[in-house]
Amino acid sequence: MAYRALYRVWRPQTFKDMVGQEHITKTLQNAIKEQRFSHAYLFSGPRGTGKTSAAKIMAKAVNCERGLTGEPCNECEACKGITDGSAVDVMEVDAASNRGIDEIRDLREKVKYAPTQVQYKIYIIDEVHMLTTEAFNALLKTLEEPPSHVIFILATTEPHKLPATIISRCQRFDFRRISSKAMAERMKEIVIAEGIQVSEQALHFIARNAEGGMRDALSLLDQALSFGGEEIELSHILSITGSVSGESLAEGALLIEKKDAAGAMELVHGLVQMGKSPEQYLDDLLIYFRDLLLLKTAPNLEEIQSRLEMDPEFKKLGNLFSSEGLFDIIEKLNRFKNEMKWASHPRILLEMALIRLCQGEAPEQRGKESNDIQLLNQRIQSLEKKINEIQSSGGVIQSQEKAAPASRRREVSRQGIQPTVKIPHARVKAVANQVIPAQTKRLISIWPEILGDIRDKNIQVHAWLMAGSPVALSEDGLIIAFKNAIHCETTARDLNRGVIEEAVAGFIHRRVGIIPVMENQWKEILSSLHPQEEGDGQEKQEKREEPEDHVKMAYRLFGEDLIDIKD
Numbered sequence: 001m002a003y004r005a006l007y008r009v010w011r012p013q014t015f016k017d018m019v020g021q022e023h024i025t026k027t028l029q030n031a032i033k034e035q036r037f038s039h040a041y042l043f044s045g046p047r048g049t050g051k052t053s054a055a056k057i058m059a060k061a062v063n064c065e066r067g068l069t070g071e072p073c074n075e076c077e078a079c080k081g082i083t084d085g086s087a088v089d090v091m092e093v094d095a096a097s098n099r100g101i102d103e104i105r106d107l108r109e110k111v112k113y114a115p116t117q118v119q120y121k122i123y124i125i126d127e128v129h130m131l132t133t134e135a136f137n138a139l140l141k142t143l144e145e146p147p148s149h150v151i152f153i154l155a156t157t158e159p160h161k162l163p164a165t166i167i168s169r170c171q172r173f174d175f176r177r178i179s180s181k182a183m184a185e186r187m188k189e190i191v192i193a194e195g196i197q198v199s200e201q202a203l204h205f206i207a208r209n210a211e212g213g214m215r216d217a218l219s220l221l222d223q224a225l226s227f228g229g230e231e232i233e234l235s236h237i238l239s240i241t242g243s244v245s246g247e248s249l250a251e252g253a254l255l256i257e258k259k260d261a262a263g264a265m266e267l268v269h270g271l272v273q274m275g276k277s278p279e280q281y282l283d284d285l286l287i288y289f290r291d292l293l294l295l296k297t298a299p300n301l302e303e304i305q306s307r308l309e310m311d312p313e314f315k316k317l318g319n320l321f322s323s324e325g326l327f328d329i330i331e332k333l334n335r336f337k338n339e340m341k342w343a344s345h346p347r348i349l350l351e352m353a354l355i356r357l358c359q360g361e362a363p364e365q366r367g368k369e370s371n372d373i374q375l376l377n378q379r380i381q382s383l384e385k386k387i388n389e390i391q392s393s394g395g396v397i398q399s400q401e402k403a404a405p406a407s408r409r410r411e412v413s414r415q416g417i418q419p420t421v422k423i424p425h426a427r428v429k430a431v432a433n434q435v436i437p438a439q440t441k442r443l444i445s446i447w448p449e450i451l452g453d454i455r456d457k458n459i460q461v462h463a464w465l466m467a468g469s470p471v472a473l474s475e476d477g478l479i480i481a482f483k484n485a486i487h488c489e490t491t492a493r494d495l496n497r498g499v500i501e502e503a504v505a506g507f508i509h510r511r512v513g514i515i516p517v518m519e520n521q522w523k524e525i526l527s528s529l530h531p532q533e534e535g536d537g538q539e540k541q542e543k544r545e546e547p548e549d550h551v552k553m554a555y556r557l558f559g560e561d562l563i564d565i566k567d
């Protein structure tokens with residue numbers, strides 16, 4: 001006999017079999033027993049929560065030859081015909097593929113005729129929100145005056161897309177996501193009946209992973225069966241879903257608690273070796289810490305209980321963290337998770353996230369500070385400076401200062417809201433003035449090798465530095481430009497700079513000072529080195545209005561092949 005998918009075999013055939021929707025099944029059963037059912041129902045809720053199963057059970061229960069008991073007998077001709085789909089009076093319409101006016105017109109024509117084999121004609125319209133406006137209007141006319149022998153059951157995952165006029169004609173039932181505990185219990189019944197061995201941990205994991213949809217849970221169990229044979233362990237499920245084990249999450253949490261960044265880097269290395277995705281790990285870790293927080297604040301929540309059953313270390317770990325500390329970790333992880341969406345090197349971002357968490361209360365305040373406030377501070381400082389100059393020069397504003405705000409404003413609009421960090425402006429200018437283009441070019445070409453060397457020496461420094469690019473090398477200085485303030489500031493720390501300087505010296509045979517800057521600051525400094533600096537204020541201001549100004553300048557300094565315009 002051909003293998004039949006578990007979710008088909010175990011599709012509920014009675015209201016009693018339905019898991020987690022007791023609030024709906026009880027009401028429907030009572031309505032059937034008392035013969036006061038409506039002519040139109042709307043079943044809404046997430047996928048896999050039993051909407052169409054309930055619709056078919058309903059169709060059988062109202063047409064069962066053994067009477068209106070509130071459950072179908074599943075043995076009479078009517079019940080069997082509806083179960084196997086041969087009953088002509090029960091129609092299942094998939095609105096996703098029959099969404100037009102013609103189908104609904106056809107339906108309206110046929111609705112008039114009385115059922116031939118059973119008492120009620122049933123129309124189950126699945127994914128009803130997919131219908132076109134014309135089709136909705138046609139359906140509405142039928143719902144306004146339904147023949148007494150017809151029952152409509154509309155099912156949808158997206159009730160908000162239905163016209164209010166349709167919803168108001170229906171008795172509405174909202175199907176809930178099934179709790180993971182209820183799903184695990186139902187799956188246990190199923191595997192016992194099927195004679196399959198599935199570990200308790202595996203069942204709980206599947207239940208959590210399916211996020212409230214029984215069909216997804218059983219499909220995952222099916223996959224595991226074809227993969228792992230008759231005995232399913234948690235490891236089988238993990239390799240199918242690509243998820244990481246609770247152990248590696250517990251390990252990550254423990255390393256963060258111990259502030260063991262090196263250990264965390266090894267953990268990431270191991271995960272990548274096993275083919276796990278850094279995004280998934282970050283996601284899972286975020287949920288893990290969120291659950292640790294819930295363990296402290298709402299320990300009786302069902303999902304926390306289920307986590308405790310799956311992961312014996314969970315409770316011990318919870319005791320190691322304070323609620324305050326967990327809040328902080330979750331907030332940071334969440335920020336990295338958002339950055340992950342745009343990351344071209346997810347592994348590096350995961351490494352940085354873990355390093356940051358291992359550093360605990362790192363000086364992140366500056367990075368957090370609003371860019372607007374930073375810009376305002378800069379402008380206040382420049383205004384104060386101007387006022388001082390006006391006072392000391394007897395009322396004449398120096399032309400250079402006059403031009404600066406305009407160029408800064410343009411930088412800001414060109415760069416979006418890239419933050420600025422404190423950098424040694426004079427030193428950066430000096431290096432830019434004395435840049436050695438040929439050496440800069442060569443350094444850029446061997447940069448990947450230098451990075452590799454740094455990685456071998458200090459994996460943390462490497463993780464931060466990966467986000468920067470060398471832009472100018474002089475006799476004694478090397479400027480590295482960053483897009484992100486956290487990367488820039490962390491690289492600028494003495495200890496980190498020392499590691500980089502030593503590695504660079506190994507390649508260029510002299511020690512140069514590393515100067516991390518923000519990319520926008522670097523561009524601004526480049527444009528301030530304009531050779532027409534000496535010209536009169538009016539002319540200079542006009543020049544500065546040209547958008548390509550500093551880019552041209554950069555070309556002159558370094559040659560075209562070195563400049564990578566990233567607007």
Ligand SMILES: [Zn+2]
Binds near residue numbers: 064065074075078
């Ligand atoms: Zn029956």
